[in-house]
Amino acid sequence: xxxxxxxxxxxxxxxxxxxxxxxxxxxxxxxxxxxxxxxxxxxxxxxxxxxxxxxxxxxxxxxxxxxxxxxxxxxxxxxxxxxxxxxxxxxxxxxxxxxxxxxxxxxxxxxxxx
Amino acid sequence: xxxxxxxxxxxxxxxxxxxxxxxxxxxxxxxxxxxxxxxxxxxxxxxxxxxxxxxxxxxxxxxxxxxxxxxxxxxxxxxxxxxxxxxxxxxxxxxxxxxxxxxxxxxxxxxxxxxxxxx
Numbered sequence: 001x002x003x004x005x006x007x008x009x010x011x012x013x014x015x016x017x018x019x020x021x022x023x024x025x026x027x028x029x030x031x032x033x034x035x036x037x038x039x040x041x042x043x044x045x046x047x048x049x050x051x052x053x054x055x056x057x058x059x060x061x062x063x064x065x066x067x068x069x070x071x072x073x074x075x076x077x078x079x080x081x082x083x084x085x086x087x088x089x090x091x092x093x094x095x096x097x098x099x100x101x102x103x104x105x106x107x108x109x110x111x112x113x114x
Numbered sequence: 115x116x117x118x119x120x121x122x123x124x125x126x127x128x129x130x131x132x133x134x135x136x137x138x139x140x141x142x143x144x145x146x147x148x149x150x151x152x153x154x155x156x157x158x159x160x161x162x163x164x165x166x167x168x169x170x171x172x173x174x175x176x177x178x179x180x181x182x183x184x185x186x187x188x189x190x191x192x193x194x195x196x197x198x199x200x201x202x203x204x205x206x207x208x209x210x211x212x213x214x215x216x217x218x219x220x221x222x223x224x225x226x227x228x229x230x231x232x233x
Contacts, residue, residue, distance in 0.1 A: 004157075036224075043120075043207055043226035044158075089158070100211070100220055102148075104157040 002027045002094050006105035013080055014113050021075040021108045023090030028068050031093040031100060035064050035075050038087045038107065047088075048075070080112045116142050118210050120225035127198055128233055135193045135228045137208030143188035144210035148222065149181075152205040164191055198232045205229055 003026045013019055023033070032051045036044040048057045048064040050073070056065040063076040077084060087107040093100050117140040127133050137147060146165050150158040162183050164170035170183035180202075182194040191210075195202055209222040 041205075041227070041229065044209075044224040046224075049221075091158075101160055101163070102158075102209075102222065104159075106155070106157045 002030075002092060002103045004090060004092055004103050004105035006088075006090055006108050008108060009106065010109040010111075012111040012113065015080060015082060017080050017112075018076070018078050019080055019110070021077070021088050021090075021110070023073040023075070023105055025071045025073075025092045025103075027094065028071050029094070030068065033064075033066050033073050033090065033092050034102070035062075035073075036089040036091065038089055040087075044089065077110075080110075082112045082114045085110055085112050116140075116210075116212060116221075116223040118208065118223045118225040120206075120208055120228050122228060123226065124229045124231075126231045126233065129199050130197055133195045133198055133230060135195075135206055135208075135230075137191045137193070137210065137225055139189045139210040139212075139223070142210075142212050144191075144212060145188075145220070146211045147185055147191040148209045148211070149183060149191075149193050150207045150209070152207060152227075158207060161193075195230065198230070200232045203230055203232045 005024045007022045034049045035047045050057045050066040061078040066073045087109050089107045091102045091104045119138045121136045149161045152158045161176045162170045162172045164183050164185040166185050166188045185191040207227040209224045211220050211222045213220050
């Protein structure tokens with residue numbers, strides 16, 4: 001059974017700092033890995049999606065890497081801003097029957113202090 | 115980008131009543147829709163997967179008779195929580211999947227979620 005772990009569970013940093021969020025998964029046979037942002041009481045916003053054949057994806061100040069063999073991914077946020085404060089979720093897509101399933105981690109609660 | 119809506123966004127009900135939550139893909143036809151549940155400070159847990167016109171596939175531990183899923187069209191799926199109890203209070207999120215391009219890359223688009231509080 002696929003399990004996804006995110007470390008740390010919570011992180012508080014001053015504005016402007018660069019930071020790294022970690023995600024690990026137990027089964028390396030994944031289809032892809034996705035990072036999401038979730039604001040309190042809201043749905044999910046997709047940030048970056050890395051296919052299993054890729055090693056990284058970049059979007060603005062965000063960079064996500066994937067090491068499928070070791071079961072790890074990192075989300076790098078450069079020059080953090082208070083607006084980045086949210087919960088960041090990592091999810092891997094596994095093949096289950098006729099549908100693709102997403103398995104989520106518990107998330108990292110990020111607080112960026114002005 | 116693709117938009118998925120959910121209605122209602124919040125609902126409060128008495129114990130024993132049934133609650134229906136709608137999930138719609140507004141600008142695309144969804145091949146598959148997924149229902150997730152999220153308890154405070156917990157991960158999203160997949161409850162069931164549904165394809166239009168067929169019965170939903172439920173995850174282990176999810177009661178089929180309690181969480182009724184109907185996927186009558188390619189743009190609408192409904193989740194009905196029957197005889198709701200306080201322990202069913204949670205954040206319910208749906209997602210709709212769409213195959214992009216000529217390849218087999220399937221992308222899930224998430225709704226904004228529905229907060230259910232059962233008194």
